[in-house]
Amino acid sequence: MRSRVIRRCHQIVVGALLLAPLADVSEGAAAPATPADAMAQAAAPAAIADYRRKLNAYQEARAAFEQEAGAYWNAIADKRRIRSAKRRSHQSITLDDYVLARPPLYEGPHRPINPEPEEGPAPRQRKHIPVVADFLKAAAEQFQFAPQRPRTEIDFKRAYARVAQAYGLTKEQAVRVYSFETGGNGNHDMQSGLSTSRPGSRAISTAIGYNQLLTTNSVELLAEQGDDILRALGEKAARLSGPQRAAMERKIAAIKRMVAYAHSMPDTWSAHEKLADTPKGWAIHALVLDIDVGPLLQTHKLLTSIIFARNKGYARPLTAAELEMMNLTGDGTGLDMVTMPPAMRERVPTANFFQRQGYERNPVAIRHDTVAKLLAVTDARMDSNSAKPGARDLAAAF
Incomplete structure (x- = not known):
């Protein structure tokens, strides 16, 4: 709509110029006023003072x-x-x-609009967020790899359910986290911000799949769990024969190159984040789309949080909402909330688990401003979305 308004205004201005009489261009005539001159003349002293x-x-x-x-x-x-x-x-x-007070919120006057023209900074360019087509292109160019896509979405859900069960995830954990992350209807290649029901929608991050893995997640998981992923693929290859085995062996060879590259970087989040923003990092992220590797990456993303909690002495099984807190905020911060007694959850503000910038951009954390409220709204969203067709299909796959 905005573009139509701009075009309409442009047509009016152009039409007015065409209909206007020619300006006097004889010697000594005043030059036409610029828009900035017009604004300066229009800004009365009283408006400037105000x-x-x-x-x-x-x-x-x-x-x-x-x-x-x-x-x-x-x-x-x-x-x-x-x-x-x-x-x-x-x-x-x-x-x-913990800090038990709520964070201050700015309630003062808004910055006024300057009636005088002023030089402003050049508009910041929107950073390109790569999408599935970019990941596939990078995988082909960087590692000569094309992920094996599922024939149907049910096939991917069944593959994920088999892997999740084999590694010890419960049906409730897998289905409810999927319901929260995808809205209960997401496909294996669903990307955050993009929707077929919203033409013209834009990706808002590189998050893809049932658990919405970022490019950095994929790089980190491959660096830390790559050997286990290769072991699982090797066992699967041993049960195959003919062309299927040959295709699996080619896949394993490509993934070995990816693992070796991921291992060549320091094992830190910052190093993985830097790698993830390169064509090689995009190529690694394409693994999320593969019917053999994608379920392993999705499972390991949740499993690392469960193992982290267990290693910190938290023996009780994590609820899906607790697991989601660790998935969203990071294992250390999430465990801080998870290990908190129920009585404390009612009193501790969610601001304790955020950086300022992240908190002020998170209306859910602001609105549900205690740990108890945040967990409750997460559970409620999981309850609602678990009734949707995609979530029901994933539950049936278990």
Whole structure:
């Protein structure tokens, strides 16, 4: 609609120019006014004075808020460091180890619009977010690999269910996390932000699949679980023969090259994130689409959180909502919420588990502002989405 309005305005302006009489171009005639000149002439002294008064009020209010917010988020970081130190020394975590106040929200005046023309920074270019076509192209070019896509979505769900069960994930964990991450109807190649029901929709991240793995997730999983993935593929190849075995062996050879490349980088999230934003990283992400490797990556993404909790002494099985908290916020932060007694969950604000920028961009965390409320809304969304056809199909696959 906006483009139509712009085109319509453009047509009106052009029409007005065509109908206007020719300007006097004789010597001494004034040059036509530019838009900036027109704005400057239109900005009356009273409007400029009012703008400066409002701007001063805005700057004062914003500075006061920034001072209050800075102190709050510094306290959040300090408490987080205290909790980490206490966990390392096996001390109990108490309510005193969290900030129990809600974060301040800016409620002052908005920045006023300057009636005078001003030079602004050049518009920031939108960063290209690669999509499935980019991942497939990179896989072919970088590793001469094409993922084996499922004939039907049910085939992929059955493959995922077999792998998830074999590695110890429960039906409830797998189905409810899928329901939350995909809305209960996602396909194996579903990408965050893209929807066939919304023409013109744009990818908002590289997250793909049943558990919405990012490119960095795929690189990290291949670096850390690549040997296990190759072992599982080797066992499958041993049960095949003829052309099917030959195709599997070619797949294994390509994945060995990917694993070797992932191993060549430092085993840190930052290094994996840097690799993930390259054609080779995009190529590795294409593995999520493969009917043999995709289920292994999806399963390992959840399994690493379960193993992390177990290694930290948390023996009780994780609920799907608890597992999702670890999936969303990272294992360490998620476990902080998961291990919290129910009475504390009712009182501890969700802000304790976010960086400021992430929190202020997360309306769900702001609206459901305690750990108990955040877990409850996650469970409620899982309940609702589990009734949708895709979730029912995945449940049946188990």
